[in-house]
Amino acid sequence: KAGVTQTPRYLIKTRGQQVTLSCSPISGHRSVSWYQQTPGQGLQFLFEYFSETQRNKGNFPGRFSGRQFSNSRSEMNVSTLELGDSALYLCASTVGGNYGYTFGSGTRLTVV
Amino acid sequence: GESVGLHLPTLSVQEGDNSIINCAYSNSASDYFIWYKQESGKGPQFIIDIRSNMDKRQGQRVTVLLNKTVKHLSLQIAATQPGDSAVYFCAENSESSGGSNYKLTFGKGTLLTVNP
Numbered sequence: 001k002a003g004v005t006q007t008p009r010y011l012i013k014t015r016g017q018q019v020t021l022s023c024s025p026i027s028g029h030r031s032v033s034w035y036q037q038t039p040g041q042g043l044q045f046l047f048e049y050f051s052e053t054q055r056n057k058g059n060f061p062g063r064f065s066g067r068q069f070s071n072s073r074s075e076m077n078v079s080t081l082e083l084g085d086s087a088l089y090l091c092a093s094t095v096g097g098n099y100g101y102t103f104g105s106g107t108r109l110t111v112v
Numbered sequence: 113g114e115s116v117g118l119h120l121p122t123l124s125v126q127e128g129d130n131s132i133i134n135c136a137y138s139n140s141a142s143d144y145f146i147w148y149k150q151e152s153g154k155g156p157q158f159i160i161d162i163r164s165n166m167d168k169r170q171g172q173r174v175t176v177l178l179n180k181t182v183k184h185l186s187l188q189i190a191a192t193q194p195g196d197s198a199v200y201f202c203a204e205n206s207e208s209s210g211g212s213n214y215k216l217t218f219g220k221g222t223l224l225t226v227n228p
Contacts, residue, residue, distance in 0.1 A: 103148075104155050106155050
């Protein structure tokens with residue numbers, strides 16, 4: 001079966017702009033989580049959605065937001081981009097329980 | 113605070129040798145642990161997981177050991193191959209009081225290099 005699909009794979013944006021990233025989970029998976037990966041901070045949790053509800057949120061500013069649709073697909077949005085937002089953004093899905101997180105290949109965001 | 117850390121940032125081994133990658137965690141309430149492999153340009157790939165009611169779990173060429181007494185996790189790779197070269201992360205999942213806390217806390221990773 002298809003894995004977790006993230007689009008686009010690469011993005012280049014200018015400071016001050018906003019960006020929307022998309023994640024399609026594995027079919028049947030209702031939980032979608034987002035992570036930011038940078039060389040300095042490693043993998044950091046952004047937020048998690050289940051059945052269109054945000055259940056958990058990491059320590060990121062309000063410029064980072066997300067949502068989940070009824071088909072479990074999820075988007076995350078970053079507004080007023082800063083240079084420090086340059087990172088690999090990863091999406092992971094699971095059926096919904098405390099196990100089996102499968103990651104996508106990520107979206108590489110570069111802010112210039 | 114809660115943290116998951118790796119003891120060694122890099123590990124270099126010869127092809128055919130066994131590799132051991134270590135991880136320390138500080139949250140004694142963690143009940144689920146996962147090892148991921150990440151190759152350049154790719155997302156983390158699940159290797160093996162273990163729950164806190166187990167001490168050891170084996171997969172194909174990989175074994176995870178959990179020592180809850182000292183809060184230590186290790187990944188053993190048997191007969192390491194060049195294709196095993198990657199960054200390896202341990203991750204923990206813990207439940208906060210009053211409900212489930214569906215997030216993974218990752219260590220900073222260990223770069224494994226396998227020399228032919």
